Amino acid sequence: MFFLLLSHTAVLLRVTAQHNLTPFGTAKQSSTYRSGIPQNAINPPVSNAFSLDICTHTDIGSIKPAWWMFQFSFGIAYITDITIYYRVNFAHRMDGFKLYVTNSSTIPPDGYLCYEDPNPGLPNTTITIPCYQIGQYIIYYDTTGDDLSQNGPLVELCYVAINGCQKGFWGSNCEKVCSKYCIERNCYPGNGSCVWGCNTENCLNDICSILTGVCTAGCKERRTGDHCNEYNIASDGLVSQYPSGNQPASFANDGNKRSCSKIKGTNVTFQVDLKKESIVTGVYITFGENTTKVGSHTLYTSNTSNFLKNGTILYDDQIVPTRVNFSAVFRYLTYVMYVSPVHGYFSELEVCEIGILGCPPTYYGPVCNKSCPRNCHGPCDLETGNCIFGCLNGWTGDNCKQACNDGFYGNNCLQKCSPFCLHQPCDHGTGKCLDGCIRGLQGFNCTQVSVHTAESDNEVTTRIGMFSGGVLLGILITVVVCLVIRKKRQLRKKQTNGNTIKKKQSHDQQHYDDVRMENVSTYQDLRRDIGSSEYDQINTSYVNH
Structure with missing residues (x-):
């Protein structure tokens, strides 16, 4: 048993x-x-x-x-x-x-x-x-x-x-996964080669290896990688090389692995201008068989063409780089190969194809087929589409879809709208007063004095002044007229009173004169009676006294 x-x-x-x-x-x-x-x-x-x-x-x-x-x-x-x-x-x-x-x-x-x-x-x-x-x-x-x-x-x-x-596995214990570029992912259990052939959808000239699924001739437009399944932003870039070679630099981003740019020298440089700053996750480089293997190989990234002054080193080694993974944001990618000249020895560089993994600034996704949120400030995350560099003024949130609350605007919605708006809130992005300004102010945020309103106000002020002056003048004239009339009335009254008084005074004077005449007559009569001698005596007595 x-x-x-x-x-x-x-x-x-x-x-x-x-x-x-x-x-x-x-x-x-x-x-x-x-x-x-x-x-x-x-x-x-x-x-x-x-x-x-x-x-x-x-x-x-x-x-x-x-x-x-x-x-x-x-x-x-x-x-x-x-x-x-x-x-x-x-x-x-x-x-x-x-x-x-x-x-x-x-x-x-x-x-x-x-x-x-x-x-x-x-x-x-x-x-x-x-x-x-x-x-x-x-x-x-x-x-x-x-x-x-x-x-x-x-x-x-x-x-x-x-x-x-x-189906989809191979190996001694079926532990390995068939290439997804095998048609329907069917491969031989013994060696993993594609049963029904490889997927040539993105392969140049529809050529691929039945054993690996690799696109052996190159990739169709804007594709890169062994299986041409990744987006290549170098396809739309501008390529240059120094010194100029016997084959143009543009051969390096035409998608064809069998056409190569070729340059020679002790210090050779190959540069790709992506035209805009982009998020990049890696680089594929296919070199020709005549490329010098010895020497220093360096990759720089920069946002200006002067990579030596403003660049960042991504790779620096004595080995030719065929695939470099990283995450960076830049516009220029520069490859430099330096070989110390010994006995007239020069380095030779053949770049048959360069693939830069990433997306144009307004797209994301595995093959850059999704649009970034329209309110992103700069490129969005290549996987999630989130606005990793923030939002345009007036918007917030991971996808920048949330507008600022009423009364706020600007970067991260931190600025307050001008208190001189009318009925509408200000523009979330610029702070502009959407419904205009209160009287007397102008400008996008109503902080400037309005020229037209000032002129209008001056005109109104002048008119008001003229009106007020006219009113005051009228009042003054009225007062003067009233005073003149009053004065005339007073003069008339005074004249009337004067005549009355004059008449009375004349009457009184006449009376006085009459009395005086009477008195004088009496006095004279008395004086006649007293006699001058008596008078003289009385007067002398008084003086002596």
Whole structure:
């Protein structure tokens, strides 16, 4: 028992090493005799020894075709070969059988016929059949039957090993992934080469290697990489070389790996101008076979053509760079090769194709087929499309789709709108007053005194002044007239009063005169009576006193 288990384990290890796929599926058959179920053919032991418990067995005497079918649980597989262990000493019962690889469970099978037992002679009970086909079902099919016993067609399979790999994988244990540039990602389990050829969609002249899927001749417009699956922003760039060579620099970005720019010298320079600052993630360079391998090889990035003054070194080594990965933002990429001149030795540079991985500043995505948000400030992230360099004035958020709140504008919406707006908020980007300014101010943010309004105000002020002056003059004239009238009235009154007084005074004077005359007369009469002598005496007495 221990020996049997050990032998079974050894066989399973050997089968596993041959990519046996029967553990990854189920089996069924046209009919079942006693315990000869279809699963017996995919379970150990691996031998021709027969019993109903370890081999399959269909009904005896059936006039219908007999068949056994296996279906992969994971879908489609690439089948390299199938080994059948039939019931020992019963080869006559498998005479004339057929083996199919199909994508359906249709009976009779309508897929690929891997093998049909020929006549004359009997097949071996242990037989390995090469197939090299893709399918989901393996069908053992027999219509001939047992000619010796005339029991009709029978199926008595003791073990079946189906070798290959699940579609899309290859290797000794199917651990490697087929190139996605193989058509439908189907490749041979043994070497990974494309079963149906490679995808030439972006390959120059539709040429690719069936073994690797690599576009051997080059890439179509704006594509780069081994499989031409990446966007090449160098395609639209301006290329230059120093010193000038016998082949133009433009050969290096025409997509054709077989046309190369060629220059010689102790210090040679090749430069690509992307025209605008762009996000770049790597560089492919295909060199011609005559390129000098020794010497110093340096890659510079810069935003001006003067890379020595303003450049940043991306790569500096003694080995020719064919692929350099990095992440940078720049406009100019410069490749410099320097070889110390010894005995008149010059370096030779052949650049057959240069691929710069990235996108134009307003695009992103695997092949730059998506537009960046329109409010991004500068290029957006190549994978997510987020505005990694911020937003244009008036917008916020990762995708710069959120406008500033009312009352704010500018970079990151940090500036406040002018308090001299009318009914509308200011422009989110510039701060311009959308509905105009309050009276007397002008400018995009209403901070300047309006010339027209000032002139208008001066005119109004003048008119108001003239009106006010006129009113004041009228009032003054009215006052003067009133005063004159009043004065005249007062003069009239005064004259009237004067006449009255004058009349009274005249009356009084007359009265006074009358009285005075009377008094004088009386006085005179008195004086006559007294006499002058008496008067003189009184007067003298007073003086002496």
